[in-house]
């Protein structure tokens with residue numbers, strides 16, 4: 426076989442996409458499968474956004490836009506982020522990308538060199554570690570513990586910062602735990618980083634509007650942090666636009682320049698018509714977002730209650746995002762074998778916690794961005810498999 430560059434051994438796939446492909450193949454054979462593996466809203470994009478995108482194509486938005494983004498969208502993002510987070514954001518501090526993911530890639534490439542360290546929560550969205558490895562950097566895990574509500578432990582963080590640390594990744598609300606960083610935690614992290622001026626922060630806030638309890642606190646608003654934070658957000662989750670591929674980053678201007686050069690080499694720009702639709706999403710009515718979040722909340726409550734009724738399973742209530750992260754250690758089964766059996770025998774596609782790092786051992790991740798009918802099917806299938814008293 427044709428040999429590939431060594432670095433290809435260091436970039437990983439993601440459990441969610443791998444399981445989705447398997448589940449789709451089983452579906453093609455005629456089996457009923459409920460998809461709780463991939464994190465995407467089951468809703469369609471709100472009609473006024475779809476219409477803005479379709480009109481944009483008819484109006485001739487069919488060419489390249491400037492690499493860092495179409496200016497009206499950069500302006501709309503600056504206004505939206507500034508108002509929501511209470512920080513000053515200028516349009517030239519915004520980079521628009523095809524989905525939020527490129528912000529992770531560009532941020533790591535811009536900060537982590539060979540042998541440099543990046544502190545990544547464990548468990549976390551797997552792309553952070555994969556890209557750090559690809560860049561030749563070293564992943565330094567920051568354990569998140571259920572007993573602490575999956576919040577960052579400041580002492581644990583202080584312990585893992587070294588002179589080689591160049592990047593700290595934060596994700597709140599978190600995929601996969603649904604945990605939200607407390608205000609004191611965000612403040613404490615900012616204070617700690619004052620002693621480590623060479624550490625940049627990637628703050629992944631893509632779920633910040635999908636929040637059920639408490640408030641969202643961004644580290645970008647803490648004293649001295651705006652100049653050291655790359656804030657990631659986007660349209661995929663909030664506006665049910667995963668297939669449009671549209672996201673953004675807010676960052677200091679020197680990083681805008683570094684990200685723009687990367688984007689010129691990789692994608693040229695985000696999709697032109699999608700960027701026009703993005704303006705409609707941010708500046709138009711927000712009722713659809715509120716309606717979706719309220720629907721997620723009802724599903725969350727049902728799913729978490731149902732999981733807690735299963736023998737050997739306990740699940741904390743996620744404060745944000747749309748994932749339940751039940752602890753299954755009491756079942757006596759490993760997360761990998763339980764996930765596999767539930768897919769093969771009960772048609773339930775979900776993910777083992779270890780898809781998000783070693784810290785996910787003993788957990789499963791289930792997306793509740795799925796219909797209530799699918800959630801009930803999954804709960805019934807799990808109850809049967811785990812031998813629950815189904816009369817309850």
Ligand code: PLP
Nearest residue numbers: 524525526550600631659661672
């Ligand atoms: N960050 C987190 C924590 C996510 O869960 C996801 C999507 O699953 C992304 C970023 C990337 O989203 P996008 O589809 O906009 O690239």
